[in-house]
Amino acid sequence: MFSSFVHCFQSEWLKRKGTLASWIVIVGGFFTPAIIVIVRVIKHDGLALMYASNDFWKLLWRSSWESMAIFLLPLGAILSTSLITQIEYKNNTWKQLHTLPLNFTTIFITKLAIILIMVLQFFVFFNMGIYLSAIIPYLLISGVPYPASPIPYNFFLKENALFFIDCLPTVALQYLLSLKYKNFLVSVGTGFVLWVGALASLSWKFGYIVPYTYGMYNYLKDSASAKVTPPAINIHVIAFAYFVVFTIISYILYISKKDKG
Amino acid sequence: MYCVETSKLLHQFLGEEMVLNDISLQVNEGSIYGFLGPNGAGKTTTLKLILGLLKKQQGEIFIFGKQVENNRIEILRNIGSLIESPSLYGHLTASENLSILQKIYRCPKQRIEEVLHLAGLSSTGNKKASQFSLGMKQRLSIAIALLHSPSLLILDEPTNGLDPNGMIEIRELLTRLNQQQGTTIIISSHLLGEIEKLITHVGVINKGKILFQGTLNDLKNKQQESLFTVIETSHIEKAMRIIAAHHLVAEIKDGKIILPALPKKTIAVISRQLVENGIELYEIGVVKNDLETIFMNLINN
Numbered sequence: 001m002f003s004s005f006v007h008c009f010q011s012e013w014l015k016r017k018g019t020l021a022s023w024i025v026i027v028g029g030f031f032t033p034a035i036i037v038i039v040r041v042i043k044h045d046g047l048a049l050m051y052a053s054n055d056f057w058k059l060l061w062r063s064s065w066e067s068m069a070i071f072l073l074p075l076g077a078i079l080s081t082s083l084i085t086q087i088e089y090k091n092n093t094w095k096q097l098h099t100l101p102l103n104f105t106t107i108f109i110t111k112l113a114i115i116l117i118m119v120l121q122f123f124v125f126f127n128m129g130i131y132l133s134a135i136i137p138y139l140l141i142s143g144v145p146y147p148a149s150p151i152p153y154n155f156f157l158k159e160n161a162l163f164f165i166d167c168l169p170t171v172a173l174q175y176l177l178s179l180k181y182k183n184f185l186v187s188v189g190t191g192f193v194l195w196v197g198a199l200a201s202l203s204w205k206f207g208y209i210v211p212y213t214y215g216m217y218n219y220l221k222d223s224a225s226a227k228v229t230p231p232a233i234n235i236h237v238i239a240f241a242y243f244v245v246f247t248i249i250s251y252i253l254y255i256s257k258k259d260k261g
Numbered sequence: 262m263y264c265v266e267t268s269k270l271l272h273q274f275l276g277e278e279m280v281l282n283d284i285s286l287q288v289n290e291g292s293i294y295g296f297l298g299p300n301g302a303g304k305t306t307t308l309k310l311i312l313g314l315l316k317k318q319q320g321e322i323f324i325f326g327k328q329v330e331n332n333r334i335e336i337l338r339n340i341g342s343l344i345e346s347p348s349l350y351g352h353l354t355a356s357e358n359l360s361i362l363q364k365i366y367r368c369p370k371q372r373i374e375e376v377l378h379l380a381g382l383s384s385t386g387n388k389k390a391s392q393f394s395l396g397m398k399q400r401l402s403i404a405i406a407l408l409h410s411p412s413l414l415i416l417d418e419p420t421n422g423l424d425p426n427g428m429i430e431i432r433e434l435l436t437r438l439n440q441q442q443g444t445t446i447i448i449s450s451h452l453l454g455e456i457e458k459l460i461t462h463v464g465v466i467n468k469g470k471i472l473f474q475g476t477l478n479d480l481k482n483k484q485q486e487s488l489f490t491v492i493e494t495s496h497i498e499k500a501m502r503i504i505a506a507h508h509l510v511a512e513i514k515d516g517k518i519i520l521p522a523l524p525k526k527t528i529a530v531i532s533r534q535l536v537e538n539g540i541e542l543y544e545i546g547v548v549k550n551d552l553e554t555i556f557m558n559l560i561n562n
Binding site: 007008010011014015017018019087090091092093095096098099100101102103258259260261 | 349357
């Protein structure tokens, strides 16, 4: 089973080569850091002071995650998951995949694993981007010192892990929709509607039941704002529970599909 | 033991009529089985059931003597298939498409070059599969089916989109595989003429029912049964009266008299009587139905 998973994984990994989803991961990961670099290079007057601050990394982290948590991460997850899963529908290859000597469970798990690895890849690129967005202005602009404070690795790791868990419901639901429906617009359209719904429900006291809100809540947890009501419960547990439930439903629907070609 | 055997397969899509009704196929090991029938006859549904792409509703399927449900993965390891239109990843090259499957089948990497060469696609280089012509896509699909040297090939209309040369090449390739490696091949088509030179056995299906199953020779024997005599004269009605006197059942078709196959003596007597009665005799002879006509008759009856 494990060796079959490894071979299936290698095969699935090859399929994503040159796809739009693989580009979204790279471009999405470096987009916000690139904007930060451009802005800082253009407006570099206060940079020396900023780089000397003890909170430099945490402030950079927050400004990097601003657009990422609200906009890029959910939309990137919606698009990448749908695009990767839809490869088989688009190329009319489900029938070929299902006549390979592979367990249906292996196929299901491998495809999901590929998507999760791509999300992780996205996080890695984004973190690399954050580091580069700190270093590039220091290298380009004279008078800007190397950041005075050390990189808070534990904080970065913890926050990365939380944001990763928070986007799992999005991935699982998009996976379910993309496996179930041949039409790409169904999964992407539903994902977009849920994302808008999540934005609208942030100020609602039960907003945490909308599965696409968790990354946004995680970012906004420290922001004092009348428009947002941070839930009093552990959203990461709910996010993980949603992920498990959506994945189980998705698996049952996939396995019980009568026409696999 | 049959390579593929189905017993009393029934299939019905939701809210539709029965698509397959009591399909019992027997495909001998080492044979090339032509699965013939018009579009919508149930060929693809049968092949999809055999490959496990459709959930079986009723009946039994055995491949290599084993029940498919309980031995699916083991069986699929030895099957190469092409169902309907080509299944290719358009954003990848021919070689990459094959690599995807090479990793699953765990066959040597050199097989990729070998099957590309067999399919005449060695020179496609970095060209993406989406830029291939339909014929090239079809050939790549066949290369994919051959990659792991399967002992059973299931090909659903594999010559669709191929030019006459391409068809001949595929025919020769399949014959070679069958003769040199003993590969059993099930090949479906709606045209008997297209696969007549290739197959050893035939199954004819129409409206979800098997109308004929046997060797190509069995079908050719049907050809002997379907001989008929044709007579063309200057006075068709007068000639019909003379023929009726011999208590023969005759019909007129395209200005000619059509009779069942007659003994030589009877033909001689009738022709003499026609001439003696002043009727000019333009043509008299025995005609054989070609296989295509027999196939069409099977379907139409």
